Amino acid sequence: MEYVKNILGTIGNTPLVKLNKIVEEIEALVLAKVETFNPGNSAKDRMAVKMIDDAESQGLLKPGYTIIEGTSGNTGMGLALVAIIKGYKLICVISDKQSKEKMDILRAVGAEVIVCPTNVEPDDPRSYYSVSKRLATETPNSWYVNQYDNPSNSLAHYEQTGPEIWEQTEGKITHFVVGVGTGGTISGIGKYLKEKNPAIKIWGIDTYGSVFKKYHETGIFDENEIYPYITEGIGEDILPKNVNFSVIDGFTKVTDKDAAVYTRKIAKEEGIFVGNSAGSAVKGLLQLKKHFKKEDVVVVLFHDHGSRYVGKMFNDDWMRERGFLDEEKLVAIDLIKDRIEIPLITVKTEELVSHAIERMRVNNISQIPVTDIQGFVGSVDESELFSLYFDDKNIANKPIKEVMSTPFPVVKSTTSIDKISKLINRKNSAVLVDLENDKFHIITKHDVISAIQ
Known part of the structure; x- marks a missing residue:
């Protein structure tokens, strides 16, 4: 009979899968090392076993710990799993930016999960680095991984994953x-492959908000590079x-949006749910x-499974x-659909400035179109109006026509948000949407910003 002693015996020997449609613009043969075939659905299974085995052999981890x-x-x-x-x-300390699925899975396999804030410095006592270290000192008979x-992390890939890739690609x-x-x-895979053939290029993928790329290129740890990312x-x-920066030939950075979009594309175009x-x-x-020629063989490693991101990407x-969804093209009507039945607030040319100020206050608005019997003839903006008012209180009793600016541009309900955004600037704080049948509405900078968040 063919079987393994326990689930740990299934770790490793993950397949190489040729990528096709998603890399069609690359002439080289591109192969994915799909680590989701490990029982814990990630490459981390390998080093988890190695780190625990080595800690046991060094007397750092004992029964009951x-x-x-x-x-x-x-x-x-x-x-x-180990x-x-x-x-x-097992106590896992995790940052709050990680997916709910990851937290639920950890609890499902018996781990205690402690969640810490992401947007704090590494040495902040609330960070998941600091909390995990503190727990290790406070918990009797414990081992901090x-x-x-931990050198056993990279050693696991030097001993296992690197040789697998070398043998699978002959x-x-x-x-x-x-x-x-x-x-x-x-570092583990790169070291092994470089020892087998120093000409092999090792490329790291970094993200914006991380320090790796600049540090590798300049030796400078730039704290200005650090900011929250998804x-x-x-x-x-x-x-x-x-x-081990010495085995890495270079880095390229990928945006949060591109990472999310291509995660979905891999599933839809290659049938690989990672x-x-x-x-x-x-x-x-x-x-x-x-950097790739037609005769090259490029291996890219897929770390983990897509099931951990069903609530996100x-x-x-x-x-x-x-x-992150490019297929949605917002137009003018989309920006005002929630208030389309609310009448447009206007002020007439002969009304007083005080009327416009009161209308802005009551309705919590910042821009008002100005009308006369011919239609829209001007506009007033909160910042300009208030500035004039505080310079000269007597202006409150002057007619709007004496202080108004040029009329807001008028766009169709189908005008794209891109065109609208170009019309809104320092001199022009809003646009009017023609809804036909003599009905209009207003779009402000706030509306545009809210729509693209």
Whole structure:
């Protein structure tokens, strides 16, 4: 009979899958190392076993101990599988930007999950780095994994994933491309492949808001590069010891939007349901296409499974809220549909400035079109009107026609948001939408900004 002793025996020997449609503009052969075939559905299963085995052999982890780790979710899952088989307790400290699915999965396999804020400095006591370290000192009989600096992380990929890729490509691999987070995957695989053939190029995929690319190119750790980002699993605001920059030939950065869009494209165009870092990796691969020749063999690693992102990248509402769905072309009518039945507020040329100010206050608006018997003949803006009023209180009793500006441009209900945005500027704070049948409405800068958020 053919079977393994437990679920850990199924880790490794993941397949290489040829990518087709999504990389059709690249002449080289592009192969994906699909790590979702591991039982925990990610590449992190490999290093989870290695780190625990090495900690046991070094006497750092003993029966009855509690394993503690800060994780973006996938390492936690790998650790959970090993903890189940070996009888350890597990506490996972995770940042709040990670998907709900990751948190739910960790709890489903018995881990205690502690959620920390993302938008804090690494040394902030609330950060998931700090909380995991603190818990390790406060919890009796515990072991802090520290995947970022634990050498067993990269060693697992040096001993397993690197040799698998070399053998599967029969040594023909010319480029390896992968997202970089803790650095274990790229450093372990990169070191092994470089030892087999120094000509192989190792490319890291970074994200905007992370320090890797600039540090690799300049040696400068630029804190101005650090800001919150959406992409999960890659990029850092620290320099993990597992990132061996000497084996990396270069980095390319991928935006949050491109990462999300290409995550969905992989599923729809290749039938491979993988996670956010895979989207980053494919987009980065396309950005690097000038480096690949027709005879090259390019391997890109897909870290984890798409099921961990069904509430995010694979959710239309989530994508739409962040402006990541390009297929929706907003037009004028879309910007006012929620208030289309509310009458347009106007002021007449002979009315007093005080009337316009009161109308703005009562209706909580900042711009008003000015009309006479011929139609729209001018406009007044809150900032300009209030400035005039506080310079000269007597202006309140003057007619609007003496202070009004030029009329707002008029657009059709089908005018695109792009054209509308170009019409709104310092001199012109709004546009009017012609709804036909002598009915008009107003679109302001606030409406445009709200629509594109």
